[in-house]
Amino acid sequence: MNKIWFVTGANSGIGAGIVKAALDSGDTVVAAGRNMERLQSAFAGIDSDRLALVQLDVTDKTQAERAIDDAVTRFGRLDVVVNNAGIAILGYFEALSTSDFERQLAPNLYGVINVLHAALPVMRKQRAGHIINISSMAGAAGGKQGSAYSASKFALEGLSMALAAEVEDFGIHVTIVEPGFFRSKLLDTSNAGFIDTDIGDYDTGASARETWAPYDGTQNGDPLKLGKALVKIAAMDEPLKLFLAGSDAVAGLLPVVEERLKAIKDNRELSSSTDGVDQ
Ligand SMILES: NC(=O)c1ccc[n+]([C@@H]2O[C@H](COP(=O)([O-])OP(=O)(O)OC[C@H]3O[C@@H](n4cnc5c(N)ncnc54)[C@H](OP(=O)(O)O)[C@@H]3O)[C@@H](O)[C@H]2O)c1
Incomplete structure (x- = not known):
């Protein structure tokens, strides 16, 4: 059956990849973006009555x-709603103000809440x-300079x-997606x-810009291929609850999950030691 998709932050990157993959599969897409000009230019070459563009600052x-x-x-x-719009604010926790956290949470968390409501x-x-x-590897693991972004994810x-x-x-399914780069x-x-x-004291480490800017333009993950994977997941009778996108996501998160599992199992006795309230 032809599905109706609604995708936020659709004018670039992963959002645009999802829109194109869903259209390629024969589905219909409402592509939402906060800037209509950017949205129109992202899909300028596509003339289809299965694509609608709507303005949305989430x-x-x-x-x-x-x-x-x-x-x-x-x-x-409305068959599939993809909460994709997001930004990344990166820096050491002590460098981030409360308003940096608010700016980070605004689209990544409160934007999702607005769309879901x-x-x-x-x-x-x-x-x-x-x-x-659309979460992130940073939605399951915390790393240096990622406190605000991880908090949102x-x-x-x-x-x-x-x-x-x-x-x-x-009858409503929820899939969490954790992309790598x-x-x-x-x-x-x-x-x-x-x-x-x-x-x-933080001078010994690289700055946020020095750490993260080199990734720009060199990431290995293809947004269109991620879109195609999501089309497959959306077609499942029981869609996946969790999907790690990219081999880097799998390689990065497996040890984190294994360490967590080990911490739970190794300390079972200590964990249980807090049971029972002595009167
Ligand atoms: N790329 C990665 O390596 C990666 C990894 C893990 C997770 N993710 C997640 O994937 C999602 C998509 O990001 P991307 O990598 O494709 O980056 P991107 O190319 O920068 O796309 C982000 C999209 O979100 C939109 N957006 C930002 N704030 C918005 C707001 N307030 N209202 C509506 N739209 C807004 C942007 O619109 P404008 O163009 O108007 O700014 C843009 O369309 C994000 O949630 C991100 O956290 C990305």
Whole structure:
């Protein structure tokens, strides 16, 4: 059956790859972007009545409601919602202000909440739907200079797991995607927030810009191939709950999960030692 997709942050990188893959598979896509000019230019070569472009800054709740409304009015239902829009603000924790954290969480967490609040009533009424939340390796592992970005993605994963349990009875599936490094604008110096510190103690390490900017344009992950993998996952009767995209994601996260599992098993006795309240 032809699916109706709604993809946020669709004008570049992974979002654009997902849109193109879904269109290639014969599905219909509502591509949402905060800047209509960028959105139109991303899909300039595509002339299809299976593609609609809508304006959406995900941090604007009213725009999210309007965009979802427009999608349903135009195509009659909503099968797959991909929360993809996001930014990366990178720097040592002590260099990041509270407002840097707020700026990071605005699209990556609150933007997703806005879109889900608008989309879930539609899916619940349909008694069917699939939410795909684009997290990151940083949504399952924390590393230097990633405290704000990881905070946003860990929060997204927690939200996704809890939500999945609440909506499974309504026929709504939730997939968490943890990509490795994909070729996109995320680490473009004009796009990413590289926050430097003047705290001398951190001088021995590379700055956020020195650490992350070299990845820009050299990432091995192909957004279109990720899109094709998501099309396959969306076609499953029981879509995956978790999908690691890229061999680097698998190589990076396996040891993290194994270490966690080992910590749980090795300390079972100490963990149990806190049971029972002595009156
Ligand atoms: N590329 C990677 O290596 C990688 C790895 C793990 C996870 N991810 C995640 O993948 C997702 C897509 O990122 P990408 O790598 O494809 O980077 P990208 O090329 O920079 O795409 C990010 C998209 O999000 C949009 N966006 C940012 N803030 C927004 C807002 N407030 N409202 C609406 N749209 C907004 C951007 O729009 P503008 O063009 O208008 O700025 C852009 O379309 C992000 O959630 C990112 O965290 C990426």
